[in-house]
Amino acid sequence: MIERIGQGHLTGLYDVAAVRQIEQASFAIEGDSFPMMERAAYAIYRHICHRQPSTRPIVVLAGGGNNGGDGVLVAVLLHEAGFDVTLFDAAKRPRTGDALLAWEKLRAVNVPVQPAEAFLAYDRSAVVVDALLGIGALGHPSADFAALIDHCNHLRQSGGWTLAVDVPSGLNANTGSGSTIIEADMVVTFIVDKIGLRINKGPACCHEIVIESLQAADLDLPQCAHFLARSFFRTFQPCTRYGDSHKGTYGHVAVLGGDHGFGGAAIMSSEAAARAGAGTVALYSRGVTIGAALCRNPSIMGFDEAQGEPGSVLRGNSSIIVLGPGLGRLEWGHRLFDAAAQLHCRTVLDADGLRLLASKHWEGGELIITPHPGEAAFLLGISIDEVLNDLISAAEQLAQKYRAVVILKGITSVIAKQGEVPVVVGAPCPGLARGGSGDVLTGIVAACWAYYQDAFTAAVIGAGWHNDAAIKCAQEKGDIGMFPQELLMYLQKS
Numbered sequence: 001m002i003e004r005i006g007q008g009h010l011t012g013l014y015d016v017a018a019v020r021q022i023e024q025a026s027f028a029i030e031g032d033s034f035p036m037m038e039r040a041a042y043a044i045y046r047h048i049c050h051r052q053p054s055t056r057p058i059v060v061l062a063g064g065g066n067n068g069g070d071g072v073l074v075a076v077l078l079h080e081a082g083f084d085v086t087l088f089d090a091a092k093r094p095r096t097g098d099a100l101l102a103w104e105k106l107r108a109v110n111v112p113v114q115p116a117e118a119f120l121a122y123d124r125s126a127v128v129v130d131a132l133l134g135i136g137a138l139g140h141p142s143a144d145f146a147a148l149i150d151h152c153n154h155l156r157q158s159g160g161w162t163l164a165v166d167v168p169s170g171l172n173a174n175t176g177s178g179s180t181i182i183e184a185d186m187v188v189t190f191i192v193d194k195i196g197l198r199i200n201k202g203p204a205c206c207h208e209i210v211i212e213s214l215q216a217a218d219l220d221l222p223q224c225a226h227f228l229a230r231s232f233f234r235t236f237q238p239c240t241r242y243g244d245s246h247k248g249t250y251g252h253v254a255v256l257g258g259d260h261g262f263g264g265a266a267i268m269s270s271e272a273a274a275r276a277g278a279g280t281v282a283l284y285s286r287g288v289t290i291g292a293a294l295c296r297n298p299s300i301m302g303f304d305e306a307q308g309e310p311g312s313v314l315r316g317n318s319s320i321i322v323l324g325p326g327l328g329r330l331e332w333g334h335r336l337f338d339a340a341a342q343l344h345c346r347t348v349l350d351a352d353g354l355r356l357l358a359s360k361h362w363e364g365g366e367l368i369i370t371p372h373p374g375e376a377a378f379l380l381g382i383s384i385d386e387v388l389n390d391l392i393s394a395a396e397q398l399a400q401k402y403r404a405v406v407i408l409k410g411i412t413s414v415i416a417k418q419g420e421v422p423v424v425v426g427a428p429c430p431g432l433a434r435g436g437s438g439d440v441l442t443g444i445v446a447a448c449w450a451y452y453q454d455a456f457t458a459a460v461i462g463a464g465w466h467n468d469a470a471i472k473c474a475q476e477k478g479d480i481g482m483f484p485q486e487l488l489m490y491l492q493k494s
């Protein structure tokens with residue numbers, strides 16, 4: 001189902017081990033490894049000519065490995081083309097292999113070279129080519145490399161432009177983690193798209209990613225995940241409606257929650273379900289919350305405890321329940337959680353619902369759970385760092401442990417289900433980094449579930465749609481100016 005909806009928009013994300021396998025196969029076929037480094041350098045050179053054809057000076061930061069070797073060859077090409085290029089040499093030991101061959105070429109054409117430390121005093125507005133560390137980096141950058149990275153980021157803040165070769169230095173290409181990382185306007189990554197560029201801190205450091213396959217061998221290796229690019233939503237409008245339809249066609253969403261003090265969460269979730277196209281939406285909450293919800297959105301149905309049991313807000317077994325936003329962890333929340341489980345309906349579980357899930361056994365309907373890394377750590381009994389250092393595995397473990405479809409939320413979100421390749425969706429949107437964004441997500445996902453029926457499809461489309469609408473909203477209102485519920489007005493903007 002996902003493949004059908006993705007229609008070629010789902011691309012593979014690979015880890016370093018896979019890249020190394022492809023690399024070795026390619027070298028064996030070609031009988032030499034240096035031509036691939038030359039193709040890598042030429043690809044970078046082309047992108048610089050295309051994107052920065054100005055007379056700005058160009059700085060190449062080159063480490064001692066093959067990532068640095070790429071940078072060295074880029075410097076040669078730029079120098080020969082008449083650019084004002086200086087290479088800062090950060091190698092700590094004599095180069096070997098292809099990196100040495102590259103260095104010999106550089107020496108033959110007299111590219112200006114300075115020691116890496118001199119870069120720390122460099123203050124011109126330049127194009128910086130980051131070729132310090134690539135997929136061979138181990139652990140955090142050494143202190144001297146971290147200083148170079150910090151200075152590069154400082155220059156960028158003052159008007160510079162940074163292109164990262166293969167991977168922004170300091171970013172772990174497998175986990176997307178790192179302490180001091182190059183912020184790259186453009187990352188030209190080689191052979192395949194790498195998982196670390198798309199999760200955790202990766203997306204915030206890679207403002208644009210270009211993949212250059214370098215004519216590498218075409219091996220059929222397992223992907224860590226698929227990536228659903230934002231461009232998907234340029235041509236795909238989720239939850240479109242049909243002429244031959246009625247409200248029942250688009251399903252019923254029942255939001256249970258909104259204890260005293262947290263009513264807004266349940267209101268936002270129900271409003272999101274309605275705006276994302278659910279045929280009917282009901283809210284079961286405290287009386288005061290119902291009053292406020294109906295003032296904002298009279299199209300939803302509101303029921304408080306005095307009017308009956310939680311089950312009274314359902315419309316048959318096909319209803320989708322949202323449980324968690326504003327649920328609280330007091331007796332009221334516990335009771336609602338237990339009552340919701342008894343209803344055996346498909347359930348989107350978030351926030352306090354997840355905290356209760358960790359301590360109670362869920363015997364209710366099929367689940368989509370939407371933890372952020374803190375909640376994921378709690379659910380798995382591990383630390384947040386352990387979750388962040390392997391988001392894909394954390395999402396997969398959650399899917400297995402709770403027999404659920406999982407949306408592990410973050411700057412990008414990882415969607416996992418047992419037996420499926422996980423999908424990464426989204427792009428950075430700092431405007432979403434505020435209370436309520438997750439509540440809005442639950443409502444959108446519930447409406448998608450009612451529409452698409454398949455939980456994994458609903459989770460992928462719902463999470464991507466939420467992110468896409470938020471980015472459009474932020475473009476008009478600004479990251480500080482946007483409220484989570486306002487993104488709902490952008491669910492249908494192209």
Ligand SMILES: NC(=O)C1=CN([C@@H]2O[C@H](COP(=O)(O)OP(=O)(O)OC[C@H]3O[C@@H](n4cnc5c(N)ncnc54)[C@H](OP(=O)(O)O)[C@@H]3O)[C@@H](O)[C@H]2O)[C@@H](O)CC1
Pocket residue numbers: 019020023036037038040063064065066067068069070092093132133134135136137138139140141142145165166167190191
């Ligand atoms: N795949 C391909 O087919 C192609 C690959 N290509 C390119 O090769 C790149 C991979 O090259 P690679 O394997 O030489 O590793 P690389 O990233 O340069 O790192 C090793 C160097 O970093 C250093 N170093 C490590 N950790 C460090 C730390 N924490 N802090 C500081 N320093 C640290 C380490 O130093 P050492 O430990 O030796 O002192 C050594 O000098 C790949 O990303 C792509 O750009 C292209 O040519 C196209 C074809």
Ligand SMILES: Nc1ncnc2c1ncn2[C@@H]1O[C@H](COP(=O)(O)OP(=O)(O)O)[C@@H](O)[C@H]1O
Pocket residue numbers: 351372409410411412413426427428429430431432433434435436437438439440441467
């Ligand atoms: N910087 C960011 N870039 C992109 N998405 C973000 C960012 N910060 C938060 N989000 C998204 O916003 C939502 C936040 O959810 P959550 O932390 O549960 O918020 P709350 O519980 O307060 O509603 C998630 O969907 C997450 O993916």
Ligand SMILES: [K+]
Pocket residue numbers: 067130131132133134164165166167168169
């Ligand atoms: K790099």
